[in-house]
Amino acid sequence: MTEKTPHQKSDSTGHGRPDAEAREQLGYFAGRVMAMESLLIEKGIIQGSDVQRMADEIDSQSPTDGARVVARAWVDPDFKARLLTDPMTAIRDLGYELASNMPRLEVVENTEQVNHLIVCTLCSCYPRALLGRPPQWYKSLAYRARAVVDPRGVMKEFGTEVSEEVELRVLDSTADIRFLVLPQRPKGTEEMREDDLVKLVTRDSMIGVTPARSPASSAVL
Amino acid sequence: MPACQPFFCDNPRVYSPREDSPIPRTHDRGGWPTKEPIDRSEHQIEDWERSTDALQYVLVGKGLTSTDELRRVMEDLPAKDYEGFSYYERWAAGIEALLVEKNVLTTEEIDGKARGLADRWEEQ
Amino acid sequence: MTDAEEPRFRPGDRVRVLTGTPPRHIRTPAFIQGQTGVIEVFYRAFKNPESLAYGDSGPNMAPLYRVRFDQGTVWRDYQGCPNDKICVDIYQHWLEPA
Structure with a gap:
């Protein structure tokens, strides 16, 4: 592997190549991936449209999916009960297609007493089916290192102060389970319709680093 | 070890x-x-990263590789590469290692094709 | 089911995590190895990813648990609150009764 070290190294943030150069030159890894894809197509191992179609399908997954699930759980206690005990069935009942071979989802509920924070210290396991591709920070070495040992410090960087009265539970998704946090329904939303509640449920609130938006702050956005 | x-x-x-x-x-x-702070800036996925991401899922769907195998080969990268590569650079290196290991493609084939693509890229 | 697939632990059981960081694909992070915790959830048996990583060779099915640990006992100098927990999903072959 060492002899294949790219000519251009990543910048210090660990992502992206120098932009101007990247436009003029095909990046080392971009070239390798394009080469592999063309060879696989030439050999008839994959079809010409397979990668594009898969990328489109992955693009179609987004945190809005997770937000709809959360908002429904806020307004429908029966659904919430099923979501917490049998999440795959509950989510399929909402009309989502979850492949039978996808990793099993578990939904964990934040309450006045217990908050949850999700991390994958070994890799980047993430509930893609409901949140799409994981954000850069979730995959970063810093988050993977610190979330387990300094969860309150990490959350503070996201602007979240967890009360000392609250038990903070970090979930390290090391195996076959993907976790989604069911954030607490913000105060002052009792009159809101489900469609409007969806807008309060952010990606980060379903990973657990922040609470759901309060209606006051979302009015500005 | x-x-x-x-x-x-x-x-x-x-x-x-x-x-x-x-x-x-x-x-x-x-x-x-x-104690490195978390870099919370959003990263706009680049075209090649989007393809890398999708290629892996296509290969898994065809039963050619598995997520567990990809993780294994990425974990086996030299430490300086694991830490120095970006996320999708690790994936790209891992996919290549697996396809070569499984005799689906050879390193020479990929070298040759990548050189051809780079030459055409510069002509554009 | 073979013995390896039969769940040996139940929620509430105290377990210790075995140790070892061999240079091969394993799913038990080093920071939790050697620690003692409590079984919180038994999920079910999954295909063993530590075998799947090598083309599905070796032991096949592995029961999976969510194991809960006190943060204060896991880290030498935990700065959070005494009630804080860390939960890690761990396969049965990494656990022994404590």
């Missing part, structure tokens, strides 16, 4: 498990001694 990774020997453990905890491999990051 080296007896002690320099990172852990040379740095005071800011955070650490107990004295008797084993030394983790490079990818096993939980509790590593760092």
